[in-house]
Amino acid sequence: MHLRKLENAHIALWLLKDTCWVMDLHVPGLVMIAPTLALAIFITARFRRYTAELFHNIAVCLWITANSVWMIGEFFYDDGLRPYATVLFVAGLITVAYYYLFLSRKEIRET
Template identity: 65%
Template sequence: MLKSIRKFENLHITCWLLKDTCWVMDLKTLGLIMIVPTLCLALYITYRFRAVPAEFYHNIAVCSWIMANTIWMIGEFFYDDSFRPYAIVFFLLGLLVLAIYYLFVRNRVKESELTDLI
């Protein structure tokens, strides 16, 4: 399963870097367009890893991070950076998901179950 997802992960990283580069360069239209493939690929990767708890929880955190970056970017582009408090919610959500994984889920999953799934 891991090999079949790797190409999507690499494409996802490329889209994410393009989105953030557009943000830094103030390329509003292209930055907005890049939200769609970046977020869709992140959600697809998360869905594909739904059976592997470590990957699933970390990818949910990545989706939250992308949402936070997206909200922050849109706020900077169009709303005088007033959306930052909304972005913080998604950053905190990502941290909460990881805290839940490390505090409650990780110890319940046996390593042998993880390697069988990958």
Template identity: 55%
Template sequence: MAASEEMYRIPARFRRIENLHIVFWLLKDLCWVMLWRPLGIAMIVPTMGAALLITWQTRNIKSELLHNLAVVFWITANAYWMITEFFSDDDSLRYYAVIPFSLGIIVIAYYYIGEFWQRLKKN
């Protein structure tokens, strides 16, 4: 690593929440694929709660905030899609998940377009 390269560090308490969030998300998706409806629905709460907490904790770091906000939209879409598969025979309902997925893409695009624009202005 170059001596001038900036180092990203995250407090251990934030890292623990991020790691726990992964466990929650995997459990939610396992419940989905195994069709364990009550547990799958219940796992939405800790998964979304951890995502929102991580987003709040990183609110002062623009790149982290926007990436974590995109994750919140991703989980929202993911949870909605799971619920529609659990409780509806209408396959067309799952397509509404495109709304939060798209919001996540917009947030990420906003960040990277802004980064690209800032680099152009510096050069």
């Protein structure tokens, strides 16, 4: 399957997971973590040769993981997992910031 189609399927999975979350559907929400994160990791691996895509997709994987931790926290721990989700969100931001502050400039100079 073409990567663009996989990216679109990934968005649909992510929306389905978050819809389960907002509707307080615990089991379907938990089940949707696996395919959503697995597809994100697969897409990241496929783009590993392209620095910009790699770093953005790593950030997406961290975002989905953070989002999932936050969801689990709301479902089962009175949102007690939010600090862990925050660390993952910040890691995603750092990943993208690193790309833009250091790697993208290098790519521009080399072209």
